[in-house]
Amino acid sequence: MRAVVTVIGKDTVGILAKVSTKCAEFNANVEEVTQSVLQELFAMIMVVDISKLNSDFATLSDSLISLGEELGVKVHVMHEDIFNCMHHI
Amino acid sequence: MINVYDILETIRMIQDDCLDIRTITMGISLLDCIDSDIDKACEKVYEKITTKAKDLVKVGEQIEKELGIPIINKRISVTPIAIISAACKGSPVKFAHAMDKAAKTVGVNLIGGYSALVPKGFSAGDIELIKSIPEALATTERVCSSVNIGSTKTGINLDAVKLMGGIIRECAEKTVDQACFGAAKLVVFCNAVEDNPFMAGAFHGVGEPDCMINVGVSGPGVVRAALKKYPDADITGIADVIKEISYKITRVGQLVGTIASERLGVPFGIVDLSLAPTPAVGDSVAHILEEIGLEKCGTHGTTACLAMLNDAVKKGGVMACSRIGGLSGAFIPVSEDAGMIAAAKSGTLCIEKLEAMTAVCSVGLDMIVVPGDTPADTLSAIIADEAAIGMVNCKTTAVRVIPAIGKDVGEELDWGGLFGCGPVMPLKKESASKFINRGGQIPAPLHSLKN
Secondary structure: OEEEEEEEEOOOOOHHHHHHHHHHHOOOEEEEEEEEEEOOEEEEEEEEEOOOOOOOHHHHHHHHHHHHHHHOEEEEEEEHHHHHHHHOO | OOOHHHHHHHHHHHHOOOOOEEEEEEEEOOHHHOOOOHHHHHHHHHHHHHHHOOOHHHHHHHHHHHHOOOEEEEEEEEOOHHHHHOOOOOOOHHHHHHHHHHHHHHOOOOEEEEEEEOOOOOOOOHHHHHHHHHHHHHOOOOEEEEEEEEEOOOEEEHHHHHHHHHHHHHHHHHOHHHOOHHHHHEEEEEOOOOOOOOOOOOOOOOOOOOEEEEEEEOOHHHHHHHHHOOOOOOHHHHHHHHHHHHHHHHHHHHHHHHHHHHHHOOOEEEEEOOEOOOOOOOOOHHHHHHHHOOOOOOOOOHHHHHHHHHHHHHHHHHOOOOOEOOOOOEOOOOOOOHHHHHHHHHOOOOHHHHHHHHOOOOOOEEEEEEEOOOOHHHHHHHHHHHHHHHHHHOOOEEEEEEEEOOOOEOEEEEEEHHHEEEEEOOOOOOOOHHHHHOOOEEOOOHHHOOO
């Protein structure tokens, strides 16, 4: 079971480190990371394993979203199923 | 890894283009609540709804969080109450109160099924229920009502049509202090469907299982945003873009329904492939039509664009989900669609054009505000016209018009929220009373004889 963490906004120092540290706190293993600049926006996409979380999904999601607010970036945490279902037959 | 472009596209659809799941609706059969003692029956109704739907809102919110997509409404539909109330004496309004109380307990915003099915005539309990609708809607907050007055198979029950014109007026009159909102909670159908998840017309048909989850998707904003990228495509190309985007929208509906059904332990019924607008900026069906190339929705060409849109939505969605049902098509509620409101205010969109549009899209004359002095017989005649379109075209049509008591053309009714606001639209002044008062049954059309 995996979730996709998307960070969109202005690039600042340490975003990757802070987001992955937060994931580690919840025992969410970061499996893949890609970073790119799309339409003048920094976009970092992380795929994290959420099968061994030490809390529920909602707490992880809220916590990452508020971290994003602190850093001035927009964070989305969404179950991978939504992407798989929309973009694959 | 999942494609970066796909991820960002999904996020943009949700964040910028108002993609959402409009409703998860739990259909609950009340057939086992029938009792000759009305109080006992109401108690059973309350008990059954609050037991079956106790986790509906919680599960809906969980899914919303996990998938990152808003699920705007969690709702309940029940067996048409006329069937339940037929067995007992006393005012059927008691059932409305039990439904309202149950809706509040489980936290759903609307509950549908204060309904009667009378396409071919009235059976025990039907007239009592229909006559109680104004009181039921005025004294409850979340209950919605519908009456099916005709079908392709049966023809149109003109006696019921006559009755409903008066009932709509009474609903508005009894709720003048709430901007006549009672009438906005009442739908008059021809060819009503049994698994519609959308309010106010949802009820749980007697052919449905005991309990069922149905999902209604949305996404006019997403369709419009997709079309914007193809300013020069020909109309075939436009239809293809709509199909592609509808597929994606519907897949989310299928996913949400599957998860909800697993977690609630209730079978998954259908996905209703509908483009349901809201008054929010960027969530309008009218704006899709304008994006295709109309200066204003309601002008010449609107019916053709809408027909193409409605068909493409179905073609795109059909492969994306296991079972399709409900109304499935583009909704055109005037007050709930920013583009329709603007078009109606400017005078380009008139009731005659809306009627033509309903021949090619999913529902009918929806959320239309009419002058407060409109006679009941004129409302009945509007219902009869709309039902005739449904009957002859083998499709669902509906009428949800709101007489703005004390108001006239140039004024408006404003409910706020998802229901929006609607300008009073002019109607013809000439009477149809003689026709409506003839009563009887308009016979079923020849093409209903298919066997």
